[in-house]
Amino acid sequence: MTLSHSGKPGPLSDLIVIDLTRYLSGPYCSLLLADLGARVIKIESPATGDDSRYVPPIFDGQSAYFMSINRGKESIALDLKNEEDRRVLDSLLNEADILVENFRPGVMDKLGYSAESIAQRYPSLVYGSISGFGQTGPWRDLPAYDLVVQALSGMMSINGQPDGPPTRVGTSIGDLGAGIYAALAIVSAIHERARTGRGGRVDVAMLDCQVALLESHYMRYHASGEVPGRIGSRHPLITPFDTFECNDGYLVICTVGDAMYQALVKAVGRPELASDERYLTPQDRLRNGEVFKAEFEAHLKTANREHWLKVIGQAGIPCSPINSITDMSDSPQLEARGVFVNVESANGFSYKAVRSPMKPAMATSGAINETERAPTLDQDGERIRGELLKMAAS
Amino acid sequence: MTLSHSGKPGPLSDLIVIDLTRYLSGPYCSLLLADLGARVIKIESPATGDDSRYVPPIFDGQSAYFMSINRGKESIALDLKNEEDRRVLDSLLNEADILVENFRPGVMDKLGYSAESIAQRYPSLVYGSISGFGQTGPWRDLPAYDLVVQALSGMMSINGQPDGPPTRVGTSIGDLGAGIYAALAIVSAIHERARTGRGGRVDVAMLDCQVALLESHYMRYHASGEVPGRIGSRHPLITPFDTFECNDGYLVICTVGDAMYQALVKAVGRPELASDERYLTPQDRLRNGEVFKAEFEAHLKTANREHWLKVIGQAGIPCSPINSITDMSDSPQLEARGVFVNVESANGFSYKAVRSPMKPAMATSGAINETERAPTLDQDGERIRGELLKMAAS
Known part of the structure; x- marks a missing residue:
């Protein structure tokens, strides 16, 4: 007997993801996997859960910020310093295809889940990590925020008006960019596993992802010596x-x-x-x-x-x-594309969140969910523990 | 006998991509697949090739803009209105795992490669399309540029200083965003194919991708009624x-x-x-x-x-x-992470381009390429035709 799958449509509906991520970059990665059909089991600390549960706006008593990014996932509270809870995590990892986390480098090692130990105990697991600067290099231990990687990478230096200051991109591209590239790397590693039988390590750095999104600016500097600056909204080569x-x-x-x-x-x-x-x-x-x-x-x-x-x-x-x-919220084009999904609070109220923009998740094998739940802390804990007990008994 | 694989390391090294894309969104998608190990065969019009071959800066006689986005791919010139050349394309599609294109909706149908006909003739092929607004909905036929989808989606309305105008994000996030999400959707469809034997259709819209990157802004408006505007670089909830x-x-x-x-x-x-x-x-x-x-x-x-x-x-x-x-171009962190790759011109000169930020492509099975070639128009045509002839004869 094995853990059951999500039952959702989508190309990844045969995959199980154990999700230790918090805040935005990691949870956005696992949201994409969930939208593509995977069963995502979010592990949260029993005391408070993911810190993003407290970020406004609050919608019907829950953080809408949290809800949008964690809809369609399950929540179980586990204390990773408690022996019994660690056994639950170990049982889950034994059943899972993917582990994803976005702690600072070193934290997972201290908890006893180093890349080496994971590779040894769960050789077919794909282990994805998202961090500010990556698991290697002289900056690996430095703290990073979206604003920091936008500043360091050069992203802010080329964003804004020519007569104005360097400007943060108005959406959290530092976090979101890392989340998307990480999802792509993880699904690619899953594809490789079908060939080799082995999982593997995915090590995605927010900074690397920002530099990747700046490829044309780095190209311009390296190929021609020109230092890109801020040019507002105009095309660099065409007027008007x-x-x-x-x-x-x-x-x-x-x-x-x-x-x-x-x-x-x-x-x-x-x-x-x-x-x-x-x-x-x-x-x-x-x-x-x-x-x-x-x-x-x-x-x-x-x-x-x-x-x-x-x-x-x-x-x-x-x-x-x-x-x-x-202006765009009621666009007939977005309506026709099914861009929005209703997210339901614990009390049954809902608002419109944005679905991942990948049609295969919407089009394949069966109807898509029009409404999704965002879990309260440990909402699925009892059921998941029950599943594990049944498995152990069978 | 079958077409040979790329011989490159990476999780997608068993996949062959037929690439009909031009400019940026589509070529960025196939670049990511190439960086992950796939063999990418770029089909170009015999007269001029991809229009981006003429975009400055020119590096040693070649467009560095083109080179950065098309490194590590092969080029064959095919006239899709010529019968013999269409047979070459058909033979390639017969061998391929993935077809990717970014024409305006309807163009592939007119060329005889509609989604229906592809599904019938090549049932295991994953057929990925990137367009401004998608293959469906009232806006599907409208032209789109990066600037247009940044403007329509609301992206520009939340990017910039509070006392300044709406501002285009200084990198082509409209194109690049669509390219990354499309790559994720395509690799996910490849994963599903292993289960079902069937390829499938991937329909990614640049506009949908921009809205996805704006998820927190749409969430805020839908959950609280607040209309997000431009706030410069500051955090919306924390000072300083x-x-x-x-x-x-x-x-x-x-x-x-x-x-x-x-x-x-x-x-x-x-x-x-x-x-x-x-x-x-x-x-x-x-x-x-x-x-x-x-x-x-x-x-x-x-x-x-x-x-x-x-x-x-x-x-x-x-x-x-x-x-x-x-400032960042010589960063020890980027050096340690292997972020840059040398791209070589036809004459053997090289400059540093940005590698895709996905460690599995770099870490698995064998050394990564330190230098990559950007193909001249039809540089690989003769060799690819030769491969097909050998296949037909065997």
Whole structure:
């Protein structure tokens, strides 16, 4: 007898994940695995559980921050310094395909779950670790936050306006990036296991992931010596391909080539700009980009966004509003794509969270869940212990 | 006889990918698969190849932009409207595990490679598509650029300074995000195939991926009604946890809790701030965050970054410089992690590109490549056609 699977549809529905992660990077990784069908058993400390259970906003008495990232998982409280609880964890690891954790390097070793000991005791287990700087290298023991890896990697240095300060990317890309790359590495290791029978070690560093997302900036520096800086929203090589302000909000316009440029200035009622010497060729427009932007934007500020989107769109030129979160929340496209999933509180109230954007999890073998539960601390503890007892008895 | 594998180490070294992608989102997806060990055969139009071959900077006669994203792949030029070339593609698909493309929805159907026809002819093939808005929904036919999906999704609305305009994330997160999620979906579908024998369809939309990366902002709006805006670099709930300017550059400081706050103001020589009524509790500091930042930053501007990082770091408070790309390029940590890979031009010159941040690709079965080639157009065409001929004859 073995632990049962999630019963959810999805390509990973035959996998069991033991999840020791807290906060964001690790829990986002296991959320992706859960959305792809895996059964994820979250181990939490009995006293308080995952610290993110206390992060606002609070929705119907539970942290919505926690709920969004831990929906579709099970929770069992285990004290990893207690012998009996460790035996429960060991039994779970014996049944699992994947272990994932995001403690600081060294913590798992102290708890007795070093990579070496895991490899010896559970040779087919894939052991994924997410940390700020990785399990190796001179910085491995340093603490890291999303803000720290965004700062160190160079991410903040290239994000923002040219006349403004370096700026944190407004979403936690330091954590989320590491979570996605880690999920990819883990599923790849599971694929390799089918060939070799052996699990393996996955060691993902938040810093490495930020540098990976900056690949074009590092490339530019290494290949040409140019130091990338902040250029706001504009395209580095094409003008106009940027943000513009109207009298009631912002839009983006993307032109590629002379014909599209000429169609644009005609569409907005400034045909003389088509033959303006300063803007004749792509090179001219790039060189005089700042002047063009000031002149063109002054014109756009004479009317509203809806008007400009209509006339520019009708001319066949790619353009779009710069939406707020509110603007998109009821988008028919997101509705058609099934992007949102209801997350239910312990009392049965629900709000819309964002589903992972991977269609296979939604399309394969059976209907997807329209509503998911976010577990309260140890909500599944008794049932999971019961499963283990039955297994031991059989 | 079958097509040979990549011969590279990595968990996906038994997989063959036929790659019809161009520009960035799709090629980044297949780059990740190549870095994980897969053999990636890039199909390019005979006339010009991938348009990104012409994007600057030019390094030793080749586009470094193209090289970084297409290193470690093979190139064969095929005209998909020519019967003989289509037979080559069909033979390749017959041997492949994965097909990946990022044309606009409908283009593959017109070429005769609809999802239905692929499923029928190559039932074990995993067919991954990346598009702006996905293969379904009212917006499926609209054109998309990285800037457009950053604008539409709300990403730009929450990125930037509170008193500044909405700002594009300074790296192409619209393209890269879609590429990573697509790779995860594809490898997951490969895992499912081992169970079912059937390949399947992976339909990833750039817009969905941006919304996924904004999950905490959508959560906040849906759970509490609050509309997220731009808050610069600061933490939304904790002060001080932000960027500060010194007399020669920027740093970040992260404090959590009263003790850390008090240690900080003592370390920088402003102990009176510890008992200042405006900053006594976390709530006080959050409420008076702007005043605190102005006052504290004025003080930091009296000395340089190195000085402050030393005294703040010695007090045990997480802090770090905001690095430029140059600052990090020689980092001992990135060196120790093997983050960079040399990419070689056709003439044998090389520069350092960024490797995918997934240790399994680097650690398993054998040494990793220190130098990789970026193929010239059709560089591998003759050899690949030869392989197919040998297969047909055997």
